[in-house]
Amino acid sequence: MSKPVTIIMIEDDEGHARLIERNIRRSGVNNDIKPFTNGTDAIRYLFGTDGTGSVHKDEALLVLLDLNLPDMSGIDILRRVKESAHLKHAPVVVLTTTDDAQEIKRCYDLGCNVYITKPVNYESFANAIRQLGLFFSVIQVPQAET
């Protein structure tokens, strides 16, 4: 059986990160959550020193991605993840404040699996995250091909 899924959370706003984490925990998901507050650190972790992502080839990853990062656009990270042979099977959940239809479409075109708009209405936000937690608990994250 596969290893437990590690959740990679790339979110520059620590408040958001905290709220997301809390709501994930509330939905009963206890997987490891690795937080990153900027794109550079996240990319270094995801793709390793050689930049191929082979360091994670035996791990099951799930990426929670914010599009507005201080040093780059989350879209670039999404593209690189989906282009990498080792990481492309990892589900990517885009979490952002934008509800612009074009941007949503672009994310799905690039291979994003779920797109969640962070609503200001906290109830909806918490609901979305909790449902995401349920989603985590049922999905079988495939391992990267060796």
Added chain:
Amino acid sequence: MQVKARAARRRELAQVLLLTAGFLVLVAISAASILFVDRARDDSSLVVHTVEVENQISAVLLDLRRAESAGRGYLLTSEPRFLTQHDTALANILGNIRRLRELTLDNPVQTRNSDALQAAVETRLNEFRETIAFAERKDQQDGIAQLRATTADDTVHRIAEISNAMRREEDRLFAARTVSADRSQQWASTVTIAGSGLVVALAALSIFLVRRSSRARDDAEAQLRDNNLNLEETVTERTVDLREANEEIQRFAYIVSHDLRSPLVNIMGFTSELEELRGDIFKRISSLSHPNSPAPANDTDSTEPALEAQDAKLSEDFNEALGFIKSSIGKMDRLISAILHLTREGRREFQPVPVDLRDLIEGIVATVAHQAAEADAQIRVQPLPTIVSDRLALEQIFSNLIDNALKYLRTGVAGDIAVSGRTKLGFAIIEVTDNGRGIDAKDHQRIFDLFRRAGAQDRPGQGIGLAHVRALVRRLGGTLSVSSALDAGSTFTVTLPIQWALGRQGKTS
């Protein structure tokens, strides 16, 4: 430009003056020519007159000689042939003398001379008559003696002298008149030549001026062309600048509203967390102050825990503070959403398609039928034109206007909303008229401003609708205006081009 215009006017004036001068010179030449030709003719006729007078003198003298010789012949031969000749000559002399007198009437000297001549000739004629009388009396000897006496007497000399004097006078006149005639002709030709020269000079000057002014005009035209090109370039540049500025504003609004949302998510999120904490805290206070009461069955029990009066007051204050925070966040979120919405609308590309406005508006009316029924309002759609424009934008414009009309009806008065239209000079003018509460004249501008509202604030709204409608109408190349008074209903007038083409109003995205 002023100086140039003045110069052009001066040139024009100069040309008119030149033409006038040329014309005047021509007229003067013609007049002078006529005058001089007339004078030359007069002079010539005077010359002819002189010659005639001389002729006449000669004729008189000739006839005198003829009469004299005929008289002598008659005296010598007594042949009636000579007498006939004599009589004919006499008759001629009298006629010629009269004629001479008539001819010399213009000259007092000659008149006196001719009078003297006439007297002398008459004396001579009397002598002739005496000779003839001698001849008829056959007194040849006395006749010859008388002839000798008379031929040598004063009368003959006087006649010769007078006629010579007249000849001299006429010769003098002849010379003077010839000179005068010559001078007249010379004058005429001089004037003609000088005038022609002047006209030619004026014409040359005129041609020069015309060429100069046409060159100036060509220059001005070239400059005008340049200016036009420059103007177009400037307009294009400015348009690009404006478009860039507009895009900058759109981007700015988008980024600002977007980035404002992030912290708002946190504020809202942690406020909700605080709310939950508040529940936990007061439950804890309650359980501490009522140690005997049974603990709540579970944590999710939402019933308010029993609290002491003081604690209940605290809890209420807590709730009130949280309530204000949350409602403010909600309001701020709606404003941000509105800005985002507007900027997104501003970035949307419009697609001009033929739209039957009546169908479109009847579609809108159908979607608000429920609200209309609730408000006890009827919506009348009159015939409307078909225009080429962006369908979605039109839908937003008219559904906003009709929504507003329904929203701000007078309570207790059955609503009557009419949508009518007409076309004028390539524009469709559509009016949405209601009998609602109306808008005070001082608010007519304000209602189109973003986040601004007017009148009683008893209906939900952000103050976005009309700002949005006006932005859309402007992008479609039209105008939006209102005419209204309090309690007298409102009429919103939308003027849109019938044929809207992309790029005419400029893309704003």
